[in-house]
Amino acid sequence: DAKTTQPNSMESNEEEPVHLPCNHSTISGTDYIHWYRQLPSQGPEYVIHGLTSNVNNRMASLAIAEDRKSSTLILHRATLRDAAVYYCILRVLNTGFQKLVFGTGTRLLVSP
Amino acid sequence: NAGVTQTPKFQVLKTGQSMTLQCAQDMNHNSMYWYRQDPGMGLRLIYYSASEGTTDKGEVPNGYNVSRLNKREFSLRLESAAPSQTSVYFCATNWGVAFFGQGTRLTVV
Numbered sequence: 001d002a003k004t005t006q007p008n009s010m011e012s013n014e015e016e017p018v019h020l021p022c023n024h025s026t027i028s029g030t031d032y033i034h035w036y037r038q039l040p041s042q043g044p045e046y047v048i049h050g051l052t053s054n055v056n057n058r059m060a061s062l063a064i065a066e067d068r069k070s071s072t073l074i075l076h077r078a079t080l081r082d083a084a085v086y087y088c089i090l091r092v093l094n095t096g097f098q099k100l101v102f103g104t105g106t107r108l109l110v111s112p
Numbered sequence: 113n114a115g116v117t118q119t120p121k122f123q124v125l126k127t128g129q130s131m132t133l134q135c136a137q138d139m140n141h142n143s144m145y146w147y148r149q150d151p152g153m154g155l156r157l158i159y160y161s162a163s164e165g166t167t168d169k170g171e172v173p174n175g176y177n178v179s180r181l182n183k184r185e186f187s188l189r190l191e192s193a194a195p196s197q198t199s200v201y202f203c204a205t206n207w208g209v210a211f212f213g214q215g216t217r218l219t220v221v
Contacts, residue, residue, distance in 0.1 A: 043212030104154040
């Protein structure tokens with residue numbers, strides 16, 4: 001299974017942008033990069049995913065390095081509700097099935 | 113639509129007791145998964161099912177069994193619970209994007 005590496009924790013102030021990094025140096029050409037987050041006492045929820053190009057949705061933006069060996073999840077204005085553990089995982093293209101192996105993620109702390 | 117529904121939400125077992133955790137999804141997805149999450153840790157894969165009728169071991173299958181009853185339902189059974197199995201258990205489905213249940217908090221005393 002392809003591996004990802006993330007910092008254990010990061011801190012931010014409310015209403016400031018947050019950049020959460022992820023390294024995936026063994027990524028293959030067909031692997032999608034997915035991000036999930038887990039709010040306290042809840043199951044993980046999908047945030048965003050991408051293959052090569054940067055992606056934006058209502059929750060966040062995903063910036064993918066040109067060599068695809070790293071990516072960054074961007075929260076444009078952190079709120080207290082964004083305090084969660086953020087997981088970066090890789091998913092194989094065009095298969096409905098993958099083991100979905102999660103690492104320990106990055107715990108984001110947001111201060112008022 | 114309920115998405116992924118897990119029952120029960122909370123359970124306390126005595127060592128050696130057995131129980132089955134139930135998971136049902138209404139999204140018509142083929143793939144289903146069981147994970148466990150210990151305090152302060154990430155999710156570890158116990159078992160998964162790529163499609164109805166197939167199941168495979170994940171990272172930490174010892175002490176567990178699973179049944180993919182039909183496309184909707186994927187159950188996890190603890191035959192003889194041990195304190196080391198105290199954890200939060202999550203069921204998930206996947207079709208491009210993964211969807212998780214709210215979890216079952218299991219305590220084995």
